[in-house]
Amino acid sequence: MSKIEVLSKLEDIVGKDFASNNREELFIYSQDPGVSHPRQVDYVVMPETVQEVQQIVRIANEKKIPIVPMGGGLTLSGLVIPVKGGIVLDTKRMDKIIEINETSRYALIEAGVTSGQLISHLREKYPDLQPPYPDAPPSVTLAGNALIHGSGYLSQKYGDHASMINGLEVVLPNGEVCKVGSCALSKYWFTRGPIPDLIGLFTSAFGTMGIVTKISIKLFPKPKLRNIVIGLIKNLDTIPGLVLNLTATDIPEDLMVALAEKPDFMKGYAILLLYITGDSQDELDSKTKILKKMYRKNKATFMKLPPRYYDIFLEQPQFAAKAADFRKGGGFEYVGSFLPLEKIPAAIEKARDISLKYGIVPTQVSRIIGRGHNVMFAASYSFNRADLDDMERARKALHETNEMVLELGGIPWKSELAGQKLIIEKMDPNYKILLRTIRKVLDPNGIMNPGNWEV
Ligand SMILES: Cc1cc2nc3c(=O)[nH]c(=O)nc-3n(C[C@H](O)[C@H](O)[C@H](O)COP(=O)(O)OP(=O)(O)OC[C@H]3O[C@@H](n4cnc5c(N)ncnc54)[C@H](O)[C@@H]3O)c2cc1C
CATH class of the missing domain: 3.40.462.10 (FAD-linked oxidases, C-terminal domain)
Structure with a gap:
C-alpha cells in the first residue's frame, strides 16, 4: 500500500484535518526540545475516540507500520520521536475529564488531558482537591507524566506519579481494548488491586505495550x-x-x-x-x-x-x-x-x-x-x-x-535511546527474556514504538 493510500485510510478514520503527512507538520514531530537528533516521521494522526485509536492500530498491524503514542511530547529525551519512522499518534484531542470522584478522590480522564486543564477544572469546581502534577509546562499530559514515573509537588508525601495510577483503559497492540485495575470489574476506578496488578506493564514502557486511552489518577486534599x-x-x-x-x-x-x-x-x-x-x-x-x-x-x-x-x-x-x-x-x-x-x-x-x-x-x-x-x-x-x-x-x-x-x-x-541501551546491558538476563517474551506475545508485528526497550 502506498503512503497516499495509508494517509487516506487514516483520514477516513479521523477526518482530513486530523491526519497528515505534510512535511511542515511532520517536521514538528520529528524532534523535541532536548538534544536528540531529529528522526523521520511518516504520518501524524490525532484521534478523538477509543474506537478511532483501535482502527488506527489495526491498520498499523495490517501494514506493519510503527506507532508512537504522544501526549505533550515534553520529556526532552526524544521518547516520542519515532526510532523507525511510522505514525505519531497525538492524543491531544482525547481531552475529556470524565469523572471527579470527591469521596474516593480520583480523576478519571482521557489520555490527552493536560495538567493545566485538570488543575483549572479542579480550581473552579473542586477547590479542596489537587492532582499530582510535575514542575513541567502545563501542556504536558497527566497520562504521559504518570506513565513515565513522573514526580512533583506531592511526591515526598505520596510517592511517584506512576504509583498514583488507579486504573487504565488501554488499546492493546492487537487493537483490543483492555481495562486494568478495579475498573476491570467495577464502575469505580478507585484501586489497582486486589487482582494481579498489570498496570506496571504499561508504566515506563514508553508506549511499547499499548496505547492508554483513559487513566484514573489519585487526587489529594489541597490545604489553603x-x-x-x-x-x-x-x-x-x-x-x-x-x-x-x-x-x-x-x-x-x-x-x-x-x-x-x-x-x-x-x-x-x-x-x-x-x-x-x-x-x-x-x-x-x-x-x-x-x-x-x-x-x-x-x-x-x-x-x-x-x-x-x-x-x-x-x-x-x-x-x-x-x-x-x-x-x-x-x-x-x-x-x-x-x-x-x-x-x-x-x-x-x-x-x-x-x-x-x-x-x-x-x-x-x-x-x-x-x-x-x-x-x-x-x-x-x-x-x-x-x-x-x-x-x-x-x-x-x-x-x-x-x-x-x-x-x-x-x-x-x-531515558533516551543511548541510556536505555546502558540500562539493558546491566539488566538481569531473565528480566530481558521476560520483557522480550511479553512484547512478542502482545505485539507480534512489533509495531509499538519499536527501537525503544529493544532487548
Ligand atoms: C521544563 C521542564 C520541567 C519538567 N519538570 C518535570 C517535573 O518536575 N517532574 C516530572 O515528572 N517531569 C518533568 N518534566 C519532564 C516531562 O515534561 C514530564 O514528565 C511530562 O509530564 C511528560 O508528559 P508528556 O505529556 O509530555 O509525555 P510525552 O513526552 O508525550 O510521553 C512520555 C512517554 O509516554 C508515552 N505515552 C504518552 N502518552 C501515552 C499514551 N496515551 N499511551 C501510552 N504511552 C504514552 C510516550 O510514548 C513517551 O514514551 C519536565 C520537562 C520540562 C520540559
Whole structure:
C-alpha cells in the first residue's frame, strides 16, 4: 500500500484535518526540545475516540507500520520521536475529564488531558482537591507524566506519579481494548488491586505495550496555604541524615535539594527547598518552627529570603526555563534518575565534575520521593541550539551522567535511546527474556514504538 493510500485510510478514520503527512507538520514531530537528533516521521494522526485509536492500530498491524503514542511530547529525551519512522499518534484531542470522584478522590480522564486543564477544572469546581502534577509546562499530559514515573509537588508525601495510577483503559497492540485495575470489574476506578496488578506493564514502557486511552489518577486534599522553608547545607554528606530526620516529621509536602552555581549566592551550598502546607498561618508557623529546629540540629542553616524570591519559589509550576542558561540559547536537557538516598552526595559531586568538564554551569536538583525511599536526581545541561558543538557537549555530559548513575546503583529515568541501551546491558538476563517474551506475545508485528526497550 502506498503512503497516499495509508494517509487516506487514516483520514477516513479521523477526518482530513486530523491526519497528515505534510512535511511542515511532520517536521514538528520529528524532534523535541532536548538534544536528540531529529528522526523521520511518516504520518501524524490525532484521534478523538477509543474506537478511532483501535482502527488506527489495526491498520498499523495490517501494514506493519510503527506507532508512537504522544501526549505533550515534553520529556526532552526524544521518547516520542519515532526510532523507525511510522505514525505519531497525538492524543491531544482525547481531552475529556470524565469523572471527579470527591469521596474516593480520583480523576478519571482521557489520555490527552493536560495538567493545566485538570488543575483549572479542579480550581473552579473542586477547590479542596489537587492532582499530582510535575514542575513541567502545563501542556504536558497527566497520562504521559504518570506513565513515565513522573514526580512533583506531592511526591515526598505520596510517592511517584506512576504509583498514583488507579486504573487504565488501554488499546492493546492487537487493537483490543483492555481495562486494568478495579475498573476491570467495577464502575469505580478507585484501586489497582486486589487482582494481579498489570498496570506496571504499561508504566515506563514508553508506549511499547499499548496505547492508554483513559487513566484514573489519585487526587489529594489541597490545604489553603503553602510556604517554603529554605535551608543551606555546606557539607553534602549530611544530606541523607537530614532528609531522613525531616521526612520523619511528616511535615514537608515537597522536599528538594538543589545545587546551582548561579545566582552567585547559591555557589558552594546545597539548597534545601522544603515546602509546607496548612489551613492557617498558625499551622504554618508552628511547622516552620519545628523545621528550623531540625535544621539547627543537623548543621543546616535556615535562610530567609527577600519577599520577591518567595514568590518565585512558590510558583506552580516553577518558572521551568530557570534550569536553562539563557546566555547559551535557552536549550536544556537533563538526566533524571532514581537513586538511593545514600548516593545523593556522591551523585552531586560527580555530576558537578561532569558539568565543569564540558563547560556547563552545574545545575542539579534532587526531589525526595515517598519519604526518602527513593530520590529523583536530575543533572541538567544547557546548550545553545544554534551551536552544534555545544549540543554535542551536552550529549556527552548526559551520556556520562547515565553511566555515573548506573555505577552508583541508580537507574536513569525516562531515558533516551543511548541510556536505555546502558540500562539493558546491566539488566538481569531473565528480566530481558521476560520483557522480550511479553512484547512478542502482545505485539507480534512489533509495531509499538519499536527501537525503544529493544532487548
Ligand atoms: C521544563 C521542564 C520541567 C519538567 N519538570 C518535570 C517535573 O518536575 N517532574 C516530572 O515528572 N517531569 C518533568 N518534566 C519532564 C516531562 O515534561 C514530564 O514528565 C511530562 O509530564 C511528560 O508528559 P508528556 O505529556 O509530555 O509525555 P510525552 O513526552 O508525550 O510521553 C512520555 C512517554 O509516554 C508515552 N505515552 C504518552 N502518552 C501515552 C499514551 N496515551 N499511551 C501510552 N504511552 C504514552 C510516550 O510514548 C513517551 O514514551 C519536565 C520537562 C520540562 C520540559
